[in-house]
Amino acid sequence: MTPPEADATLRYIDEFRRPELVRRLLDEIRRTVTRPWTIMEICGGQTHAFMRFGLDELLPDEVELVHGPGCPVCVTPLELIDKAIAIASRPDTIFCSFGDMLRVPGSHTDLFRVKAAGGDVRIVYSPLECLKIARENPDREVVFFAIGFETTAPGNAMLVWQAHELGVTNISMLVSHVRVPPAITAILSSPGNRVRGFLAAGHVCAIMGYWEYEPLAERFQVPIVVTGFEPVDLLRGLLMTVRQLEAGRHEVENAYGRTVSREGNRPAQELISRVFEPCDRAWRGIGVIPNSGWRLRPEFADFDAEKRFPISDIQTQESAVCISGLILQGLKKPYECPAFGTACTPAHPLGATMVSSEGTCAAYYRYGKRNRQQNARN
């Protein structure tokens, strides 16, 4: 293996965490803001980063952050979790998933317990690993839990495409892909909406570009700023949003130019649209959002696990107390849920927003925002 260069260590990460830049950006936000604004970061990774670095507590009181539905683990419908569990429990299958899906509670159990009980459930880092597993186990069915936003779609599309090209037939996917722009439309169309500006998720935009957001900014008169994940990126995105709001502008701007271009990643977009087609999709806790998902195109129906396995009559039962749907829309904060921190904790999650490390409930729990007081900044 090539030895790492000394200067390669955390290049393009450390520079965007420099305290003096963070301080200066915070000062600039404080100087710019004159009125209260509610701004939503769409992506769960950004929610987590704001809290991990304590940035939310350093913002002026006028800037209220609400946390969006951009955690794929959180919005994957319970029904699909139950379907995954049913498939993973079959003795003839190897069920592959990203690690964070294993502890998400289904109606009765979770994938982790299926694994503990002897099910062949494997955590993969890249979807392409499933291809290798399928070729090594030709007498078994390999099923991949293909969830995620636009960021994850290129990898999942490549898995299907490669399996198709190479004639690997013992592989299929349980698909629940979701897309950001229809979710923004749903949030802004909701009668209770308070969100006045958005930080768009940088890595979603790395794939899709940001031209799709331009009609939304225009139609709903909201600024949308493409934002990265390091402290300097997050604050720069916020500053640009606040500047627009204070000036009465509503444009799409890019605060993550080192990674994102307006047109996005063309080769990735091409393969996504070759393999997937748009569809209506149910979001856990929110409901069906029109045109908000991707499913396999009919040409790739052979790779659809829902067609390959008898799992259509699954009945699901959501927790009656969980208000994660309202939290995912920015309408409520976790401490407003009666179960938060008592009946529902990361060790015993009742809802998906508590189980995923990117879920808002989990982030509030982990960083000690147990009540309104502790969440207040001053």
Added chain:
Amino acid sequence: MCLGIPGRVVEIFERDSIQMGKVDFGGIIKETCLAYVPETAVGDYVIVHAGFAISRLNEAEAQETLAMLQEMIALGEESGDDTA
């Protein structure tokens, strides 16, 4: 889930007729699919998500951003209005 990490491409090869590579994340080297960043050369930085490079890092743009922020510090309270 949408975590993406910058790393430096140290090797490029082909497997099953798609472009793959090895990417160095500060000493940890991981195999990565480079099919979506076909113009990438060894030495380039890419943003990697779940085993796939999703973008080639625009190093000139990164330096420009940092220079601009540095300038903002220098301007201090006089304050430039040009973060955008």
